[in-house]
Amino acid sequence: MHDDRIVTEDRIARALRDRLLPAVHGPTEPLRVSAWDAPGEPVPFADALAADFVPARVGGRWGTPWGTTWFRFDATVPRDWAGRRVEALVDLGFDAATPGFQAEGLAFTLAGVPIKGVQPRTTHVPVDTAPGRPVSFLVEAAANPDVGGDWTFVPTGMGDTATAPPGPLYSLRRAELAVWNPTVWELVQDVRVMTGLMRQLDVREPRRHDLLRSLERMLDRLDPDDVIGTAPDARSELTAALGRPAHPSAHRIVAVGHAHIDSAWLWPVRETIRKVARTVANVLHLMHDDPGFVFACPQAQHYQWMKDHYPSIFAELRKRVEAGQFVPVGGMWVESDTNMPGGEALARQFVTGKRFFIEELGVDPEEVWLPDSFGYSAALPQLVKLAGSRWFLSQKLSWNEVDRMPHHTFRWEGIDGTRIFTHFPPVETYNAELSGAELAHASRTYAEHGRGSLSLVPFGWGDGGGGPTREMLAAAARTADLEGSPRVTVASPREFFEAAQAEYPDAPVWRGELYLEMHRGTYTSQARTKQGNRRSEHLLREAELWCTTAAVAGRADYPYDALERIWKVVLLNQFHDILPGSSIAWVHREAEQAYERVEAELAAIIETAQLALVEPGAGEVTFNASPYPRAGLAALGGGRPARAGERAVEVRADGDGYLLDNGTIRVRVDIRGLVTSIVDAASGREAVRRGGSANRLQVHRDSPNRWDAWDVDEHYLRTVVDLLDVDRIAVVDRGVSISRSFGDSAVSQRITLCAGGPGAAGRTLEFETVVDWYESEKFLKACFELDVHAEQYASETQFGHVVRPTHRNTSWDAAKFETCVHRWVHVGETGYGAALVNDSTYGQDVSRTSGADPTTTTQVRLSLLRSPRFPDPVTDHGRHTFRYALVAGAGIADAVAAGYAANLPLRSVAGRGDVEPIVRVHNPAIVVESVKLAEDRSGEVVLRLYEAYGGRAGGRVEVASPIVRAMETDLLEREVPATGLVASDRTGFAVSLRPFQVLTVRLGLLR
Structure with a gap:
């Protein structure tokens, strides 16, 4: 029996490959081919139509890397094809195994109307003309190279036109008219679904044998010499097996058409515009044939590109949006990274994206759709809710290397306590084709069995692969109610989320960031x-x-x-x-x-x-955009003489090094250029670990296991070189300068102390690091060993900070050996702490270390530079300047203020007079993040505030102009019930904020 089963499966596979698939199209008629190579960058259709095409042939080479070739195809439909469906088949030289990473085309009528994309899994172009009539169309063919190759990530010059090799990449393989035989095609889809399901069933299950024997009987009825004629009888042998309904408790799947398209990646932005056009043209073509097909498309930027560059596609798209088939989701301008954008920028992703969807398409998406971003900030749930959205979808954490997320459906709680209903599709891909293996995987891995019964599957080829195909829709139709398979329904994300939330309203809570346990190198x-x-x-x-x-x-x-x-x-x-x-x-x-x-x-x-x-005249007026007064700290590296009440910095040689003293702290820099001591002059408290140092530059070997530019793997920690050799060290104003060389690179630093005085400014030591970087597969860090016993550390994130452990008690803790930080990181023990602020870096690692005493101290390291080989083999070669500062004896409040000061330089313009601040806040825990005029151009003022320290905060906000009205709004500046705005009068308003609460207030002012 076992051998018989294998023989039958082999027979099925061969019949599908050698008999059925070749019979889907036929008879055929060659297309006449001519071509024109566009010089340089892509050209509009009108330019191509007017160009001088020259004869070309099937088998001919075409397409230099990143070039564009326009093909013209002509033929006459044979008269004996009357009453039959005719398609043109064009193969530009595709590799069907990797849709989206190679040549692609877009077919146009001679009138310039896009027809559909031509890609590896969708090579047909519909022909809408009568027999005996001519057929003519153009295909804009993009010779995009497969930059990733076989994904071994060997350095390649294909990532730029300046380094790409000459010569054509592709050969035109097929160009012909053909009759499409629908019965044979339907039989192919039957066989694919049944064999896919059969292979997922245990050999002991009767259903598997039922499918196998049905397929066997089908083959017995199929005449290899007359596949088209015998296909109907062969199909009839499958009717009973395909008609058996699913088990009542079968897992339910909502299948949503999708095409994940990176707005840039292994291709430039200009190519993404064309990838979107090809995919959307395919989707619209499918919708014409299948009114039940639903497609979800995020990224407002992509819609904007269609409106600007392909108005006919956008016009048809808009009609399908109105019909409910083409569904805008996400609500963001692009599928952005969520770790590194600042708070206001992340808010503007929603503001700008949703405004487009509302104003251009009349849709306000409630689903945040981010399947592929590299982890998700704990600030995001609040912003999702404030943007008027309710649900969140991602798939990326299924990539975790060590720890598996315990839920697929849950409520995600952010730093402020906001919770949003969240789903991770258990199919664990955003490019599904609705195969039997994928559907079975979704059912097997779904973590909520017994509590929930519903998951979502995004299906369609992404990144220019063409999106969903008619074969995928056929698979969905056959698995709608099929024994042995989950039940599949094509529907919208909204329908899924409404049903899932109604079924599982008390879904478990996951608190804090959704940290991706890979791609940690993307912070650097x-x-x-x-x-x-x-x-x-x-x-x-x-x-x-x-x-x-x-x-x-x-x-x-x-x-x-x-x-x-x-x-x-x-x-x-x-x-x-x-x-x-x-x-x-x-x-x-x-x-x-x-x-x-x-x-x-x-x-x-x-x-x-x-x-x-300012008023014209002699003098200078200084502007401070920081929400905090500049008591002493200028922008990083700004430097200035001491003012009244401050003490100038004294620098002197001191034994084997230098002593910097401003009366508030004393800093010792040794002859290696390392900071070995930072002492508070009043208390005598030392900030640097005994026997340790700060500002120690370290270089690691950095050869990731898989993904060069993306990953930093933990083994990098086991190989490190401290940069201790000094080429030159000298005294400069307020500090010292150091020059070093290493490998093929060099670094120079200035270590300077701010003027002494009260507040954090007088305890701030600044570092300016200039690196001429020409390394390969190396990782540069700046290490600070601090005499602080910290169980955890705080890193600024959008509108607040996230707290992470310094220990590695669990695998979840240990996986966070590289994390993301915005403007500051703070480590502290009761009564004392330190903050490391920066003006441009995002990667960091924080760990517990053993000091010279039997105590535990803390090591903080900023990630400065990496040098991965792929996809850019000369990543970051050249000159870089980094500025960062250590604030000794700092609390969270000091870190917040210093972080703003480091990134917002004081500005001066010629003139005289005082500039009255438009807004003043009397509680430093309440930060004004944004001051702007309203998006609707009414002239009203919009303020975005947040609580920055992680506690309750109340206070008064004073406004320079008389207030006519004040109201609390969402991010889109629409009025909402007040949660933080307490009261207002003509001169200001009072607020009461919970920890990390973001508050948007819209003001009508008397002008």
Whole structure:
């Protein structure tokens, strides 16, 4: 019996491959082929239509890397094909095993109307013409190289046009008209579903043998010499087996059409625009044939591209949105990284994305759709709720290397206590094809059996693979109610979430960040991209603040259009393969150029607003965009002489090193350039671990197991070189400078002490580190060994901070050997702590160490640079500047203030007079994160505040202009019932905030 079963399965597989699939199309008629190679970047359709096409042939080579070839295909439909469905079949040289990572095409009518995409799993183009009539269409073929190759991640030059090799990549394999035989195609789908299900069933289950013998009888009825003629009789042998209903307790699956498309990754942004067009054209074509097909599409940016570049596609898309088939989800501008964007930027992902969906499509998505981002900030649940959304979906944590998430359906609780209903599809892919293996996997792994019975499966080829196919829809139809299979229903995400939440309202709670146990290197890779993001976020804060102040004062018009355009640039570059540094060189070069333009434009906007606020005349007016007064601390590296009440810094040689003293703290730097002591002058408390040091640069070998730019694997910790050799050390103003060389690289540092005086500024030691970096597979860290007994540490995240353990008691704790930080990290014990602030880095590790005494101390290390080989073999080669500072004796409040000061430099413009702050807050725990004019351009002022310390906070907010009305709103500036706004009058309003609460207040001011 065993051998007989194997023989029968082999017979089925061969019949499918050699008999049925070849008979789906036929007879055929060759297409005449001509071609034109577009010079340089892609061109509009009109340019291609007017070009000089030359004869081409099947088998001919085409397509230099990243080039575009336009093919024209012509034929006449044979008269004897009357009454039959005709399709054109075009194979550009595809590898069907890797849809989305190779050549792709978009077919157009001669009138320039997109028809559908041409990709490895969807090579057909519909032909809508009568027999005897001519057929003509164009295909814009993109010669995208497979940058990843076989995913061994050997360095490649394919990531940029400047380094890609010459010569064509592809051969045109097929170009012909063909009759599509629907009965044979349906039989193929029957066989695929039945064999897929059969292979998931145990050999002892009767159902498996029922399927096997039904397929065997089908083959007996199928005549290999007349497949088309005998297909109906062969299908009839499968009717009974396919008609047996699923078990009443079978797992239920909501299948949602989807095509995950990275806004940039192993291709540039310009190619993503075309990938989206090809995919959406395919989806719209399927919807024409199947009115029950539902497709979920996130990323408002992608819709904007269709509106701008493919208006006919966007017009049809809009109709399908109205019909409920094409479903906008996510509500964000792009599927952004959520670890590194700042608080206001993450809020603007929702504000900008949802505004587009509401204004352009009349839809307010309630599902946050982030299947592929690299872990999820604990600040996100509150922002999801404040954006008017209810549900969250991701799949990425199924990639965890060690710990498996215990739930697929749960309530996720953020740092402020907000909970949102969350689902992780147990199918564990966002590119499903609804195979028997995938459906069985979803049912087997679903963690909520006995409490819930419903999961979601996103199906469709992503990243330019074409999205869902007609074969996937056929699989869904056959598994709607099929014995041995989960029940599959094609429906919208909303329908899934409403049903799942109704079924499981008391789902368990998961508190805190959703930490991905891999891709930890993305906090550091491509430092210039990360610095550009950080700088742009803070420049936007300044621009909106001063432009609002000038507009309210009647001194200048608010630059709505410019700020909206710049925000969209910044938001796009926060996509989860751009900001994390995991894209090809081309992408990061364009991101860096975009940040340079953003910085120049915002600097001009800021200066224009500030000049409008001052009176002409001799003198200088200083502007502070930080929410805190600058008692002493300038921006990092800013440097200035001591002011009244402060003590200047004394620097002197001291034995085997140098002593920096400002009367508040004394700092010792040894001849190796290491900080070996930071002592509080009043209490004598030492901040540096005895026998340890701060500012020790360390280089690790960094060769990840799998994903170069993405991953830092724990074994890197076992190989480290301390950079102790000094080329030169010298005294400079307020400190010392050190120069070192190592490998093919060099580093210079300035260690300077701020002027002495009360407050955190007088206890701040600054570091400016300039690195000329030319390493490969190395990891550079800055290490601070601190004499602090810390059980946990606090890292700033959006609108607050997250607390993580310094120990490794459990596998969950041990997995967090590299974590994300924004502007500051704080370690402390009762009565004493230290903060390390930065102006541009995100990666860190914090651990417990043994001191010279039998006590436990804390080591904090900032991650500065990596040098992965793939996908950019020269990642971050060149010059980099990092600024960070250690605040000794710091509490959380000091860390918050110092973090803002490090990222918001004081600005001065020529003029005289005082500039009245537009808003003042009398409780330092309440931070004003954003001051802007309303998105609806009404001229009303919008303030975004939050509680920063992690406790209850009440206080009064005073406003410079008389208040006509004040109301609490959601992120989209729509009025909501008050939770934090207590009362208001003409001069201000009172607030009462819970820990880490974000509050948006909209003010009508008397002008």
